[in-house]
Amino acid sequence: MGGSGIAGDVVRSAFAAECPVPISVTKGYRLPGWCRSHSLVIALSFSGDTEETVACYKEAFERGCTVVAASAGGRLAAAAASNRTPHVTVPGDVSMPRAALGYLASITIGVLSGSGLIGDPGESVAKTADALDALADRVGPDQPTHENEAKGLAAVVADRIPLVWTSEGPAEGAAIRWKTQLNENAKMPAFHSILPELDHNEIEGLATVDAGQFVALVLRHALEHPRVAARVEATRALVARSGLEVRDVWGAGATALEVVFSLIMLGDFASVYTAVLRGVDPTPVPVLMGLKERLAR
Numbered sequence: 001m002g003g004s005g006i007a008g009d010v011v012r013s014a015f016a017a018e019c020p021v022p023i024s025v026t027k028g029y030r031l032p033g034w035c036r037s038h039s040l041v042i043a044l045s046f047s048g049d050t051e052e053t054v055a056c057y058k059e060a061f062e063r064g065c066t067v068v069a070a071s072a073g074g075r076l077a078a079a080a081a082s083n084r085t086p087h088v089t090v091p092g093d094v095s096m097p098r099a100a101l102g103y104l105a106s107i108t109i110g111v112l113s114g115s116g117l118i119g120d121p122g123e124s125v126a127k128t129a130d131a132l133d134a135l136a137d138r139v140g141p142d143q144p145t146h147e148n149e150a151k152g153l154a155a156v157v158a159d160r161i162p163l164v165w166t167s168e169g170p171a172e173g174a175a176i177r178w179k180t181q182l183n184e185n186a187k188m189p190a191f192h193s194i195l196p197e198l199d200h201n202e203i204e205g206l207a208t209v210d211a212g213q214f215v216a217l218v219l220r221h222a223l224e225h226p227r228v229a230a231r232v233e234a235t236r237a238l239v240a241r242s243g244l245e246v247r248d249v250w251g252a253g254a255t256a257l258e259v260v261f262s263l264i265m266l267g268d269f270a271s272v273y274t275a276v277l278r279g280v281d282p283t284p285v286p287v288l289m290g291l292k293e294r295l296a297r
């Protein structure tokens, strides 16, 4: 769920094309019916105490699935110890679940690779890490706004409601991450939709209203389907009269992993700069923590 479950979305969108079996991300209390003893279940929860994740872990164990859990501790670690199922401890030096994406995604990629479901990701991971180091320099706090794409994007979204669009494929996980980081860091509404599906419904709801309070950010990249470029232009033209600004944001890289993580890094920085512009603290998430406390009573 949330800042932990996003690792599943990111890995699915980066590796679905190469994995010979479906990668399904479950965000709820129950596993799908087809999930049986032949299935590999990876239960991710930074705290290890998220009730939905713990419930799915237990269901997977009872159904005889191969289960690997990852957490910094909590009930998930305790259940894994008592059931003698593998558990990976997420290092405790991370301040919050959504900052642990690198760890949780790496663990998931490692488990998929170790199970023979995807190839050795070593080279791709190393190239992605180098590309992210370079990107962090270009969009970090020391870079002035006029040379800093993330600060520029923050200025665009700070007083509007962002609609994060991308095309099906490697950037889907990035679109979800942009939405959730804007929610949690900048404390603002944000929504995500996927092309081409949004051309079959969402544009109808946007084209003829005053949509000036929204801004659509389209996460683009080199691996998108050749029809996407024409689709984005046609979509932009059709919604133009509503006052909706449709702005392209390009991810870098030639591999799915680079694409998804370059877009994520840009969005993560942009969401924190948006928080600063909106005068809110990006770190605490009191509303969702309050909800957890209320449900625990």
Ligand code: PA5
Pocket: 001, 002, 003, 004, 005, 044, 045, 046, 047, 048, 049, 050, 053, 096, 097, 098, 184, 285, 288
């Ligand atoms: O960012 C957050 O704090 C939340 O989205 C959490 O990640 C979410 O509630 C799930 O908790 P955990 O990551 O501990 O499983």
